[in-house]
Amino acid sequence: MATLQTPPEPGGPLEPGATAEAAAPTLLTTEPVGGLPTFGGGLSGARSVRRMARAVTANRKATVGALILLFFIVVAAIPGVIAPYDPNAEIFPKLLHPSAQHWLGTTALGQDIFSQVVWGTRPVLLIAFGVGFGATIIAMLVGVAAAYLGGWSDGVLSLITDVLLVIPLFPLLIVISSYLHGAGTGVMILVITLTGWSYTARQLRSQALSLRHRDFLEAARVRGERARYVIVVEIIPTMTSLLVAAFLTNALYAVLFSSSLQFIGLGNPNTTSWGTMLYWAENNEAFQVAPLWIIVPGLCIVALGAAFALLNYAFDEIGNPALRPVRSMRRKRVKRSG
């Protein structure tokens, strides 16, 4: 039973690039407002959101990331206004070169590539945000509950998290999708969410663990609040910036995983999205005939992924000052030596 009592060491396949585990404390420890429980949570939450907004505008990486993300959100919101044609209509001459009518040319099936790229934004963003929110909420509930409840519950919840963490995710997704035969956007969100929350749950748990003996939680406990109340109103609002980081991580993986699944033909091939575009492009030998058919959807995936990654990277820097660009540090060193 020893395995159940003590949470396993952090030894899972933590993505080394994401150092968010170390991040955040500086940002999220807005002074705990213990006395006013009903306002307390809301206040500190709102305040850290404002702080984050300021941090985003102050950090160049974060600004770039936010702008790219905003761009894609606008495109996904009004594809009908931007795209000149119906993305599925196979009505044009096949494999046209780029022209004023068809900015990116046409596919081997006679569809307008530009219109497909524009319409393809929506499912990708839906998956990114769907999985981002879904997986982060599960991760939050599991991670925080494990840390706060401790003991036996922590043992079980952490064990579930760790088991899911070590099972290779992409092969698992492939196997599940192969049994599902053509997963649409909704199913894909569901599958990636249910399999992908464990990494961030791990991070959120260790953050919540560090809060466990803070005064404002002791105060809540002394007041006799129920565990559910303490978790939702007292703990979670203090973790806002870490939750944002978790959201970004999950959204990024959702973009990459879903596009990859669609590329190998495990999505619904009739949805227009960047991944399925690449699937059709590869199956129609687009290398030889229409390179833009491959290049543009891929660049879009990269740009969207970069948006999430840049925002996340910026949050790392905000939370972990040691990683910030050195300009200021060097100045300090010069001062010291001089």
Next chain:
Amino acid sequence: MRFVLRRLGFFLLTLWVALTLNFLLPRLMPGNPALAVIGSYKGGVSPQALKALEAQFGFTTHESLIHQYFTYLGNVFTLNFGISLTTQPGASVARIVLDAVPWTLGLVGITTVLAFILGTGIGILGAWRRGGRLDSIMPPIFVIMTVIPYFWIGLVLILVFGVKLHWLPYFFTYDYTLTPGFNWTFISNVLEHAILPAFTLLITTIGTWILTMRNNMITTLAEDYVRMARAKGLAGWRIMLDYGARNAILPNLTGFAMSLGFVVGGAILIEQVFNYQGVGWLLLQAVNNNDYPLIQALFLLITVAVLVAILLSDLLTAALDPRTRGGS
């Protein structure tokens, strides 16, 4: 010792979960995969394979689930994975898988080692010359690199070096016209075919090594003993390697042990793009052909490789870092 036992226990538990998932997934899914197979391959499935399929998916329900489960576990432990339905009808799954493994080990294994060595080295240098040219260029580039889907880099490289420039072959593991043999023509041909997929894998995985090493190195270089070493007037390279890198490399080392586990199933998409006949390519072939016995065996192989590697990396951490041994 307690740590080792705990990790062993965790390994066995995850192994059991993976086995059970593999057993339950086809039975939990909406629709009956076995019936789907039979439907789509009417006449193409041999009676022998049909019987194997029955046993594997229990679509004849005259046996209880529990009974099927233990038959399945028995089969796995005796390494009896059944017969391929459609990929190579009638051939033993174990045989097909074993044929694919060396290709993947060669391509992905060597590339993983290369990426680790190069990435760690660049990370050390980057952190040492903090703010230098290398350090300011590398991180942003590799942040971008890590978000590029593997398969798309592969596609672009094919487009540039294969289709446009005709420098390198990009299809299959070797030239169809050659007969495999231990001679230079064949070996050089194999190597030539490995260049593009290996390069794709290298540039997509190296970023993680660089970033981890750099970030750890930066933390380590801020330690007092490094300042002490500087104060003593030690040579720069000694401080960098013996004081900095040596203490900062642990996460990279354990990460490396772990990534060895991902060698088996880690390059599925790259193998697919280049039609490189390894494990990942085979998995997707099996998926496209609804060859469920093969899918199950491959998923198990990929998972077990990862689990073993994680166990090893845990033990490595315990051996190298005394702090983790203390129990909780």
